[in-house]
Structures are given as structure tokens and as C-alpha cells.
Amino acid sequence: MDELIKQVQAYFTLALSRGDYNLSDPHPGYITATVDEKYKFTIWYGSGEPRYISIWNNGFIQLPPFTLEQQEAIWQDIQVYLSIKREVMREDRLNELRAEINRLEAERE
Numbered sequence: 001m002d003e004l005i006k007q008v009q010a011y012f013t014l015a016l017s018r019g020d021y022n023l024s025d026p027h028p029g030y031i032t033a034t035v036d037e038k039y040k041f042t043i044w045y046g047s048g049e050p051r052y053i054s055i056w057n058n059g060f061i062q063l064p065p066f067t068l069e070q071q072e073a074i075w076q077d078i079q080v081y082l083s084i085k086r087e088v089m090r091e092d093r094l095n096e097l098r099a100e101i102n103r104l105e106a107e108r109e
Helices: 002-018 068-108
Strands: 022-027 030-035 039-044 054-057
Touching (some): 002 030, 022 068
Antiparallel strands (some): 030 039, 039 054
């Protein structure tokens, strides 16, 4: 059983360090990574520096500590995701404001 657990740990460690996951549900300081569209891990990135990244899941498996190189790769993925997410949110907000301006101008007429 111990060998099987080590194999599963290695699988998820490799998937996370290679970027084989989808990021979602960002919050200040942490984000969700989903491997194989099923297994969710919370990535805590604390102060925004790779050396502070830790990965936690809902208790189905404990992963060994990630190397600094692996943490840096994960941090890069997080930064790209958050940058895109911020841009989408800005665009959504601009569209809301434009719609509000159009509504107010229509009421004025």
C-alpha cells in the first residue's frame, strides 16, 4: 500500500509541477488547481513569492514538499491566470459602466 501511495503522490506532484491542471476560484492568497478535471488542490501563495507556496487538498493525499523550481513554475502559472482574470474583470466592469451610461442617457432624452 505504501508503494501505491508514493506512486499517487508522484503523479500529482508531477502534474502540478508541469502545469497539468486548471486554475479556478481565485481568492486573496490562494487559488484552486484541478488535476484531471476531478482532483482539487488549494494552492496557498501567501505573500506572492514562490518560496511561500504550499499545496493542500481535501485530505485524500498528502504531497511531499515541492522544490523551489517547482514552486516557481506554479507561481508563474498563477500570475498568468490572475493577470488574465483581472483583465476580464476590467472589461466586464467597463461594459457595465457603458451600459449604465447608455441607460442614463436614454432616461435623459
